[in-house]
Amino acid sequence: MRTLILGLLFGLSVNALAEQPLRIAVASNFKPTLEALLAMWQERSHTPVTLSSGPSGALTQQILHGAPFDLFLSADESYPQTLAERGRAKPPVTYARGQLMATCRHWAADTEAALARANTLALANIKTAPYGRAGAHWLSRHGQAFRARQVQAGSVASALQFVASGNADCALVAASFKPLAPELHWYPLGDAPVLIQAAALVKNSPQARAFLEFLLAAPAQALIVQHGYLAAL
Secondary structure, three states: OHHHHHHHHHHHHHHHHHOOOEEEEEEOOOHHHHHHHHHHHHOOOOOOEEEEEEOHHHHHHHHHOOOOOOEEEOOOOHHHHHHHHOOOOOOOEEEEEEOEEEEEOOOOOOHHHHHHHOOEEEEEOOOOOHHHHHHHHHHHHHHHHOOOEEEEEOOHHHHHHHHHOOOOOEEEEEHHHHHHOOOOEEEEOOOOOOEEEEEEEOOOOHHHHHHHHHHHOHHHHHHHHHOOOEEOO
């Protein structure tokens, strides 16, 4: 009887371990793409996945304060590198390269004309969101041509929401958001910086390593490109 009970308890513990989800902290710009990738992931793995999304800087602070994530998908290289330097993650690996676009509620002939018409321009928080910093960098070279008042959003997803809800005329956001808001007008920023988006293993588990390998493999990279990113190099 004792052997039977121990066997049952062991079986329960193994099942409980198998059902532990893979916990991914993901920058808000990449969350819609990651959700699309999860359908592909579930075709090859029974490991469930839970997502926590937000600005990369805020997620970094959560990890530094002990948040139990397994994998961190940042919108830049610097935040994962900070975690690696502090011994809280493995060295970062590029998984995508992000692009910046302008989006507005109104139509115009080109990007310059669209932004010139704007009274308010939303940007993600430059202190915590890499897309906010990229937008600010672009404006430092071109913003003198525009009169728009800048409105700060908590994340690049929030900046998009500002425009969609009518709280801003335009925003500088991730190009990957374009399919999510086809009702808005989208304008390229040809000389905007490319964001090197890096991943870091926070917990060096087999499940986290397997997911990172999946993310870097050709099928996942093809889907990432379809969602408006440049492929990882």
